Amino acid sequence: MKTDKKYVPSILPLKKREETQNRWLFHRLNTLLPSLMKKHNVNMWIVVGREYNEDPVLKSLYPASVDGSRRLTILVFYLDRGQHIKRWVLHPNPNFEPFYERAWNPQECDQWEGLKRLVEELNPDTIALNYSTTFAAADGLSHSYYQHLSMVLEEHSHTFVSAQHIIVDWLSIRTSKELVAYPTIAELGRIIAEEALSSAVIHPGITTTEDVVDWIRQRVLDAGMETSFYPTVDLQRKGLEMDRLEGEIIRFGDIVHLDFGIRYLGLATDTQQLAYVLHPGEEEAPEGLQSALETALRFGDIISDVMKVGRTGNEVFHGAMKKARDEEIEAMLYSHPLGNHCHEAGALIGLYDQQGDIPIKGDMPLTANTCYAMEYNIKQYIPEWNQVIPIYLEEPVAFIQNRLEYMAKRQTSFYLI
Structure with missing residues (x-):
């Protein structure tokens, strides 16, 4: 087949792209993520991001107007006893809404203390964290943050499991x-x-x-x-x-x-x-x-x-x-x-x-x-x-x-x- 034609692919303008990706993200969070947490028998998933050292999964979880962690970002997903999912963010950026509910008041405590209070209130059976020896995209939690989480959530550290199965499905499906x-x-x-x-x-x-x-x-x-x-x-x-x-x-x-x-x-x-x-x-x-x-x-x-x-x-x-x-x-x-x-x-x-x-x-x-x-x-x-x-x-x-x-x-x- 001869191909001398000049092609001009039609590309969406930036605003339309962001609207499309946000619509997809909201749909994924509301429909796909709850089914994955049920499938893998996990009722809490915590994702921690650090400025300029992002967990690779975070980009797939951020709305378009959030382009990075800005110091420290903590996302918490919780599947309650009624199999409904709750989504929280511990970060002051209002652009996380309505994708995530803000669960931290900077006037009351730091983010780690806010996370501890949330976990103690919910008392999950399992807490999935992003570490894996098999999948690079599921191994985004740094060693120092794993240690810090183990200290902050010491009473719940025995419930820690790898989030790799949720992440593989989240990224591939x-x-x-x-x-x-x-x-x-x-x-x-x-x-x-x-x-x-x-x-x-x-x-x-x-x-x-x-x-x-x-x-x-x-x-x-x-x-x-x-x-x-x-x-x-x-x-x-x-x-x-x-x-x-x-x-x-x-x-x-x-x-x-x-x-x-x-x-x-x-x-x-x-x-x-x-x-x-x-x-x-x-x-x-x-x-x-x-x-x-x-x-x-x-x-x-x-x-x-x-x-x-x-x-x-x-x-x-x-x-x-x-x-x-x-x-x-x-x-x-x-x-x-x-x-x-x-x-x-x-x-x-x-x-x-x-x-x-x-x-x-x-x-x-x-x-x-x-x-x-x-x-x-x-x-x-x-x-x-x-x-x-x-x-x-x-x-x-x-x-x-x-x-x-x-x-x-x-x-x-x-x-x-």
């Missing part, structure tokens, strides 16, 4: 409102990727892979967004032993591979797309390359068939790889959740450098209303090149009503430059 919008965000990222892999950006013999990376980063910045990670652009070239050549001028006959994502409305995307640079007189990529891409797409179909809610990441990995072997496809699989982070907490399906069982993270089941970057590659012999090459692909997908759906237009052929 999307509400119905978010699932309606996420495909639009994913498609926006794909459109920018398609524009980057076009003759509007790439001029064979002149443009380098680094030039394309610079163009993407500037394009996203100019649009008022940010990339979800530093993009990479690399090449596969006939006769070249290295399968991901970077920092080179793009030539006729090259495969250009892009790994890229955006962050927009608090959600991250991640995709890998491919283009072929036509030789003068060529109208299509060589048949061998097209055949290899078709094989990669077939493996993608296999993964889609195996990915089911309730199956563990390890079960999905082994199921997909067995089917690939049965069809004599040489493949690798290394998919991960998507959400607030590009590599979101949740069930892993293989790792690039660990093609087998993944302890703990791979033992987790895939859950409903979660999103994934379906990331993989296949290797195949290309007769026209007289060599084996890899085909790398990655597509954002979502479990919507327990069905796996592509969130952006799936790439089914090379973009042609």
Whole structure:
């Protein structure tokens, strides 16, 4: 498919973005969080943030008008005996309302004393704190603050448990409102990727892979967004032993591979797309390359068939790889959740450098209303090149009503430059 069109993605103005994210947050706090605390049998969750040393979860809990902890912020979530959730903040900033009720009077005591009074009044059976040896996003409570909490809440310290299971679900599960919008965000990222892999950006013999990376980063910045990670652009070239050549001028006959994502409305995307640079007189990529891409797409179909809610990441990995072997496809699989982070907490399906069982993270089941970057590659012999090459692909997908759906237009052929 030739892609000379100049794309102008429509981006919401800042005020509208904040209104959207606030609406999503209020919905998540009212609907998702109570169900997670019930699910994991936790009736109090305390999140502590320090200025310039934020707990990574806090950003997902703040309304738009709160941009940081400002010295010290303490959030307290409590599931009462009637299974209703209460939300408090110990901080003087009025912008936390109506998301959180303020539970501290600075004229009466400091924040730690206010927390102690609140906990003693509620007397919870369990207090979940943000520490974890497994999930980085769930390990945001600093050592010094853990010690301080243990001192301040000494009589309740025996009830401390890790909040990791709540955090994993909170970060990875999307509400119905978010699932309606996420495909639009994913498609926006794909459109920018398609524009980057076009003759509007790439001029064979002149443009380098680094030039394309610079163009993407500037394009996203100019649009008022940010990339979800530093993009990479690399090449596969006939006769070249290295399968991901970077920092080179793009030539006729090259495969250009892009790994890229955006962050927009608090959600991250991640995709890998491919283009072929036509030789003068060529109208299509060589048949061998097209055949290899078709094989990669077939493996993608296999993964889609195996990915089911309730199956563990390890079960999905082994199921997909067995089917690939049965069809004599040489493949690798290394998919991960998507959400607030590009590599979101949740069930892993293989790792690039660990093609087998993944302890703990791979033992987790895939859950409903979660999103994934379906990331993989296949290797195949290309007769026209007289060599084996890899085909790398990655597509954002979502479990919507327990069905796996592509969130952006799936790439089914090379973009042609």
